[in-house]
Amino acid sequence: MFETGSTAPSMVLEDTSGQDVRIPGRDAVLLYFMRSTSCPICNRHVRDLIGSAVGVRVLVVVPEDRARAAAWKAERGIPFPVLTGRHDSPHEMIGLSRKVFGSMQQSGSVLIDAHGVIRHAHGATLPTNSYDKKGITAAIAALIRGPGTSPVPAG
Structure with missing residues (x-):
């Protein structure tokens, strides 16, 4: 899992319309x-x-394929972009693996500021x-307060 205060590696995910979404981008983002x-x-x-x-x-990242992600987004009326992996599991890209004999997909959240610094990272099985x-x-x-504020530890 990413560490709070570290620099986010570049990732390319795909939204439900098939467009590439590059992380980090120009704006702060919560995944x-x-x-x-x-x-x-x-x-x-x-919700x-x-x-x-x-x-x-806010970007919601799911382990399912693009078609299933698009159907879920439409059915639930999700206002956020929903992302999937292009080729690899997006969860695995950040260290959220499957635990308990490979049956439990970990989930969590990552807040990345506009400079690519991870301001919050939290995951769990x-x-x-x-x-x-x-x-x-x-x-x-802390991010909205502006420069000079330190990252907030997960917990």
């Missing part, structure tokens, strides 16, 4: 990595992000522990 689109807990976390992630661009709302909120608040 929420879902365990799967069928995970009710992850879906609840996305919470819809109402609470203000001040940064159990979806109930993967959404660090307090940590995300604090990291976004």
Whole structure:
């Protein structure tokens, strides 16, 4: 998993329309990595992000293929771009692997500022522990306060 305070490596993911999305970009971005689109807990976390992630661009990353991701986005009315891996698992790209005999996809969140610095990184095997709302909120608040604020540790 990425480390808070480190520089994010370049990644190219794909949105549901097939367009490349380069991470990091020119703006601050919060990436929420879902365990799967069928995970009710992850879906609840996305609904919470819809109402609470203000001040940064939110991207939802799913392990499914583009067609399934597009169907889920449309069915749920997700206002954020939904991303998949072009060739590799986007979760594996950041160190969120499958645990417990390869059956449990880890999920989590990463906040990257406009300079490519990771301001928050949190992941977990159990979806109930993967959404660090307090940590995300604090990291976004520090980011909005401006230069000179230090990254907020995950926790």
